[in-house]
Amino acid sequence: MMNKNQTINYIPYDKLDVKKWDTCIDNAVNGIIYAYSWYLDIVAGKWDALVIGDYEYVMPLVTGRKFGISYLYQPYFTQQSGIFSSNLLNAEVVSKFLQAIPPKYRLIEISLNTFNTHNRLAHFETERRVTYQLDLIQPYQQLCAAYKINTIRNIRKAQRNNVFIDENIDLGLFMRFTREHLRKKAPELKNDDFLRLQKLVSYCIRYGKGRISGVYSDHNELLATVFFVWSHHKPILLVSASSDEGKRQSAMFMMIDQFIQKYSGSPYTLDFEGSTIESVARFYAGFGAIPTEYSFIHRNRLPLFLKWFKQ
Secondary structure (H helix, E strand, O other), rough: OOOOOOOEEEHHHHHHHHHHHHHHHHHHOOOOOOHHHHHHHHHHHOEEEEEOOOOOOOEEEOEEEEEOEEOOOOOOOOOOOOOOOOOOOOOHHHHHHHHOOOOEEEEEEOOOOOOOOOOOOOEEEEEEEEEEEOOOOOHHHHHHHOHHHHHHHHHEEEEEEEEOEOOOOHHEEEEEEEEHHHHHHOOOOOHHHHHHHHHHHHHHHOOOOOEEEEEOOOOOOOEEEEEEEEEEHHHHHEEEOOOOOHHHHOOHHHHHHHHHHHHHHOOOOOEEEEOOOOHHHHHHHHOOEEEEEEEEEEOOOOOHHHHHOOO
16 A cells, blocks of 8 residues: 655656566556556657656656657557556545656646546546456357347358458568558558557567457458457457458458457456447447446646647
8 A cells, every 4th residue: 555655756767677667567456568668668669657665656657759848648559558556546646646747748648547546637637538348257158148239240241251260360461451451540650650569569479468360251361450469367459450341241340259259268358448439439349348437638738839739
């Protein structure tokens, strides 16, 4: 439990003890793969942190600098961040950490995690977001009984089309397909973002932290790809992409159903991540996934002309 007299220390990247950091994430009640030092190194490069004691509580601060102004942001491929610990996390702890963010960061746009509950946060605007989660502990028969009718219909459509799944898809092919089709729904992703994604996928596969799969048509045409990452008994659907033909053949429905079937009865919680796009959220909910809230917090203390420019 956090001692009220404990100091929250700001530690720059080159002073961090990453072994202690990763041990904290290993043991955290809310540990998640996004918070590991190696993961942050890949998606963000250098990052700073707030730490209590001997890495008993930690919070990553992903930093940027533009026009001579420092800011905090949420990097791509990290849905959640915030405070992590093996100890009790409550609204008081969350508030103390956010108050401890150095004032040099004039713009703050970051996500907390689902365990970072809080009361009204002074000096921050808060937006409620959701991630969709599905406990896989039950047998497959019980899990698929919770599928929506439209989901069942699309799985059967994919089965009639004789689509099949390859769990050993080549990394280069995965990246080419994902780059081509993910850009259509996420045009804000730049070449550097895809290079980071490739490095992340490669690292996760090498160290047993992730898996890529593809769905093919009966004519051996790649229709859809997906990349799952794992930690703390939580597989996360990090990246997925479908071609137009893949959508017509309901390939992604088959992919997710196969994953659920394979890992049903295990102590895993499948995290679909969330989406503000209604059709995507409906797709997740169609498998019986439950929405779970987390907070996106925002504070803008930019000079007036930069506030206008950002808007």
